Amino acid sequence: MSWKTLDDMDLAGKTVLTRVDINVPVQDGRVTDDTRITRILPTIRDILAKGGKPVLIAHFDRPKGKVVPDMSLKVTLPALEAALGQRVRFAAEDFAAAIAATEPGEVLLLENIRFFPGEEKNDAAFAAELAALGDIYCNDAFSAAHRAHASTEAVAHLLPACAGRLMEAELRALEAALGNPARPVVAVVGGAKVSTKLDLLSNLIDKVDSLVIGGGMANTFLAAQGIGVGKSLCEHDLADTARAIMAKAEGAGCEIILPGDVVVADRFAAGADHETVAAGAVPEGGMILDAGPETVARIVAAFEAARTLIWNGPLGAFEIAPFDAATVAAARAAADLTEAGRLVSVAGGGDTVSALNHAGAADRFTYVSTAGGAFLEWMEGKTLPGVAALERAG
Numbered sequence: 001m002s003w004k005t006l007d008d009m010d011l012a013g014k015t016v017l018t019r020v021d022i023n024v025p026v027q028d029g030r031v032t033d034d035t036r037i038t039r040i041l042p043t044i045r046d047i048l049a050k051g052g053k054p055v056l057i058a059h060f061d062r063p064k065g066k067v068v069p070d071m072s073l074k075v076t077l078p079a080l081e082a083a084l085g086q087r088v089r090f091a092a093e094d095f096a097a098a099i100a101a102t103e104p105g106e107v108l109l110l111e112n113i114r115f116f117p118g119e120e121k122n123d124a125a126f127a128a129e130l131a132a133l134g135d136i137y138c139n140d141a142f143s144a145a146h147r148a149h150a151s152t153e154a155v156a157h158l159l160p161a162c163a164g165r166l167m168e169a170e171l172r173a174l175e176a177a178l179g180n181p182a183r184p185v186v187a188v189v190g191g192a193k194v195s196t197k198l199d200l201l202s203n204l205i206d207k208v209d210s211l212v213i214g215g216g217m218a219n220t221f222l223a224a225q226g227i228g229v230g231k232s233l234c235e236h237d238l239a240d241t242a243r244a245i246m247a248k249a250e251g252a253g254c255e256i257i258l259p260g261d262v263v264v265a266d267r268f269a270a271g272a273d274h275e276t277v278a279a280g281a282v283p284e285g286g287m288i289l290d291a292g293p294e295t296v297a298r299i300v301a302a303f304e305a306a307r308t309l310i311w312n313g314p315l316g317a318f319e320i321a322p323f324d325a326a327t328v329a330a331a332r333a334a335a336d337l338t339e340a341g342r343l344v345s346v347a348g349g350g351d352t353v354s355a356l357n358h359a360g361a362a363d364r365f366t367y368v369s370t371a372g373g374a375f376l377e378w379m380e381g382k383t384l385p386g387v388a389a390l391e392r393a394g
Helices: 035-039 039-051 071-086 095-101 126-129 165-179 198-205 217-223 235-252 293-305 325-339 351-360 373-379 387-392
Strands: 017-018 053-056 088-091 107-110 138-139 161-163 185-189 210-213 255-257 261-266 274-277 287-291 307-313 345-350 367-369
Touching: 017 039, 017 387, 035 039, 035 274, 039 053, 039 071, 039 161, 039 165, 053 095, 071 088, 071 107, 071 274, 088 095, 095 107, 095 165, 138 387, 161 165, 161 387, 165 307, 165 345, 165 367, 185 198, 185 293, 198 210, 210 293, 217 235, 217 287, 217 307, 235 255, 255 293, 261 293, 261 373, 287 325, 307 325, 307 351, 307 373, 325 345, 325 351, 345 351, 351 367
Parallel strands: 017 053, 017 138, 053 107, 088 107, 138 161, 185 210, 185 307, 210 255, 307 345, 345 367
Antiparallel strands: 261 274, 261 287
């Protein structure tokens, strides 16, 4: 990997413009989940320890280049200060004066960068204004790296640039999963619709040895093989696409694992009557809501034979018991293998983090990304502007 880290930079006495992602959920003026805040702490603390002045640049919501008071980053200050264990200065305007007033050992958070129209336009003049505020640029926002914005891309060309600790961990995890993985590699791709994951499936087929397809999207593949899926969620109009994906996988030597048995119910509701049937025996009025135990056993066997696992999306309707059983069982098996040193497991995107947390397995995976769209685009084989800028800077 051809990008610099904090270890490569002399930060003593330097102002470090640090792009972070603290676009956290807020309710009634309070942060309800501080995960993204706690994940940037190693970078902030490292900059402070090396004698640098961390100036945090971040976005919040979608103000579309206008000042929207309800979207001020000031709402994150209490949670940021609590997590960091110290006061954090805040600058709503005149960033240069605020930076000059910030003492060594202090941290400064700038107002929502998306209040400025030049940010999302990746405007060169606005990037130059940002660059003039600091000495070094540090990008610790992998989750925003798929956006070519001034604070994620353009400014990286104007200052000595490096990856923060979270960005570094994310890139190393993805390199281990897809760049140069230990083989065999198995991927789990679940979720509701095939249509949202066509690029992902197409890219993975060329990179993995086995591909587990679960969730509602598995129904489309079953239907494409002439298997009745009752009134299950299914994109029947993508039958030809599903058959093309299966043909491509066969040609690439990639095994596709589809449900052989399924859990069906007549409605999607907690406590709904349900039964496990063979995939080819779904009642006409039945809905497939989870993979069955035989399918789970086959998935776990694929995990046991693999050295690397990439996971994106649940295997069933995990939000409601008992249709969480397949996701929970498979996730825990992957976590056990990871703890035993037999598997490198990397997961992220969409409902994946929620599903793995629900299973009590997230903390035992090698790496779980909270990056969402950026993680998915990386898995799809796309170039991420924020990462490419760091590579050029390196």
